[in-house]
Amino acid sequence: MTRKIVLIGLPTSGKSKTAGLLAQALHADWVDTDLVIEQRFGKKIPWIFREIGEDGFRCLEYQVVKDALSGPARIVSLGGGAPTFPATRNLLAGHTVYYLKASPDFLSDRQEQRSQKSAKKKTAQVRPLLAGDARQRMRELYDGRKDIYEKIASVVIDAEKKRQEMAADIIAAESSAGDTVWVQGAKPYRVVFGEDLAGEVADLVPARARKILILAAPPVVSLAEELAQNLTSVEGREVKVMVLPDGEAAKQLPVLSSVWDAAAAFEMERGDLIIPLGGGATTDLGGFAAATWLRGMDVLQVPTTLLAMVDAAIGGKTGIDWTTGKNLVGAFHPPVGVAVDFTTLQTLPRENVIEGLAEALKCGFIRDPEILEIAREAGSDLTAVDSPRLREVIFRAVQVKAAVVSEDLYESGLREYLNYGHTLAHAIEKAEDFRFPHGLAVAIGIVFAAHLGALLGIGPRDLPRTVVERLEAVGLPTTYSGKTFTELKPLMYADKKVRGGELRFVLLEEIGRPTVVPVSATDALQEAARLTGIEP
Structure with missing residues (x-):
């Protein structure tokens, strides 16, 4: 199972907007389950709620949440009542759940401000469970749901902050997770650790990548082929494996040229992905190929040696050797992510x-x-x-x-x-x-x-x-x-x-x-x- 970032909280707590900011900052896809429900029915939530009732709506919502948690999107924003349905609540096990918590009066004030703006634009939409005295209903929802939210929450986020601040708090919390290290900067990315190569890589692959070129070092060709088979399981995606020379012999201009040729023959586009799988020479060469083909495309580093895990694959330094020295031709090109699978260390001799x-x-x-x-x-x-x-x-x-x-x-x-x-x-x-x-x-x-x-x-x-x-x-x-x-x-x-x-x-x-x-x-x-x- 791929771990997701899940946002929960009362209406107007900022789940959707914060999820969008997170997706932008982390270069990840996100899903708002309320929006998915509306897209499937072609109707707004209030209409669906009236037609099938709350019990029917929760059953429908359960299936949408289940699909979202098993889908490619990294970030999932849930409707406020989704965690109150036991079956939906059980789906959240194993994911990181962020509870966006604010006082009911604060949320009511925010809701009133939004309603006034919507009325001027004639876009007002009454939330089903806030009909009537909205402030009193918000207090009732808070009292009825706070224990559920807090019990399943991995992290509680102060939702009385600005959306950008909430997104920053979530990124900081993700950075402290035991299986993840965040590299910050203009394009933040994750270094994930584990023992499931296919799952870790799949978790980091951008949804827009339709063609993936895996550049494999000779000792790990079988791993590359297994990974390719797993990644090809996504409908509409093509994956090819190209074997590079071993070690420093990979970091030469003729090898780089051959990767360019392979990318051209594969008809790769800027939104596609190169995955170097191997040691430091492979990650250096693969990163430089990604930095230079089409003036820059995505690269997802998969180091399989200890040296590459702690050094070459992280930081965006890419390059090849030249006649006068090592790493003299290259570029800074941060990856979209780095997958560290400890089991690949078993392919290494002690030296x-x-x-x-x-x-x-x-x-x-x-x-x-x-x-x-x-x-x-x-x-x-x-x-x-x-x-x-x-x-x-x-x-x-x-x-x-x-x-x-x-x-x-x-x-x-x-x-x-x-x-x-x-x-x-x-x-x-x-x-x-x-x-x-x-x-x-x-x-x-x-x-x-x-x-x-x-x-x-x-x-x-x-x-x-x-x-x-x-x-x-x-x-x-x-x-x-x-x-x-x-x-x-x-x-x-x-x-x-x-x-x-x-x-x-x-x-x-x-x-x-x-x-x-x-x-x-x-x-x-x-x-x-x-x-x-x-x-x-």
């Missing part, structure tokens, strides 16, 4: 889990020290793919990245902290022709940055020892001897953070407090490299 932990621990160093404590206590047990502590680390790392990206999408300031350890890491990857795992390179880069900070008098003197202990506890490397500093140094100058020909490093004033520091002292760079095991 891939260890690699992914580097990016997770990076989030601990720059913002959430609790991640480091979990790693210290769990040690090598953290690499077990069914470990609850591993899932907590993933969730926390995603929260860190979501918080940073929400404040700084385009890497104009705060987001640069996410590059902790990456300046040397990207140089190592380039020097090794991208055959050196990204996560392992980041771990080495983090150690290098810790030594560099200590040499420059930035941060605690014992930080390098702490960094090494935390990384080694989960099996990550802390030294490197594959290439010399003479070979790596010019590659570091190809880093995107270089300004005016000067290297800029993310260093720690203390754990959880990163800063960006320009560094021109070659002696300090070389000594930090030596302490990381790199020969001159």
Whole structure:
């Protein structure tokens, strides 16, 4: 079952307008069950109510609510009396129910204001259960329904606020849900967590998408085919699977060109969808393809490696590698959502889990020290793919990245902290022709940055020892001897953070407090490299 956002409350509490604002903010579809009833009958609610009576109306309403909760719309606004019918109330189990609560006198005042405006426009419509003394009837409805509303409500929202404020409160409540992390910004989107890949993805697919192109990494082709079969079950939808090269080989211009060709042959339109399913290289390439085809179409990221879950799939960074460096051609293109299915971790060998932990621990160093404590206590047990502590680390790392990206999408300031350890890491990857795992390179880069900070008098003197202990506890490397500093140094100058020909490093004033520091002292760079095991 796909979890819905359900709005309940008394008449005039603002359910419909708030649902519309939510749908706009979250790029989701919504259903107003009263409107659906009117569309099916071709008559207004008061007429239907009079003709079939309240009991008949509640039975009819039950079926409409049932259809809405099983349909594609993410947000469902119910008629005020819908929860009073036991069968309808039972349908709400497993969904997040928001009770828009206001005093009956406040709602009566609002209703009178609306009635006056409607009278001027000659559009007045008397609500069946408010006929007669509307204020007294509103009080009676409040007294009769408040216990039902509060009993089934997951969250109570103050409906005496403005509609925009209520929508913001609901978004904030959704952000704190245990299976969801929200990335805010101009186009907010959800990162959902679970163990039902098809259900999680289906929940995030925009209703307007009629054609879906799944870009699959070779290790997860069978998952892609199963997902395609599930998504094709929606009438009028076509789904195709395209297999990409594995790993960094996917992030090349010829591969991007082949995706463009596939999108053209599939006759995809702007409202259609690309779903990259795989590791970080797949999500990077797929996101860039979506950003550039038709000048931008929707992308729904489905990371299947730990590295992609905590880093590449979140934040809207997309791109390919170029001859002079990694990720030098790309675009910022936020997805419509990210689906994290923990069961896909079972497709990974242990060394891939260890690699992914580097990016997770990076989030601990720059913002959430609790991640480091979990790693210290769990040690090598953290690499077990069914470990609850591993899932907590993933969730926390995603929260860190979501918080940073929400404040700084385009890497104009705060987001640069996410590059902790990456300046040397990207140089190592380039020097090794991208055959050196990204996560392992980041771990080495983090150690290098810790030594560099200590040499420059930035941060605690014992930080390098702490960094090494935390990384080694989960099996990550802390030294490197594959290439010399003479070979790596010019590659570091190809880093995107270089300004005016000067290297800029993310260093720690203390754990959880990163800063960006320009560094021109070659002696300090070389000594930090030596302490990381790199020969001159």
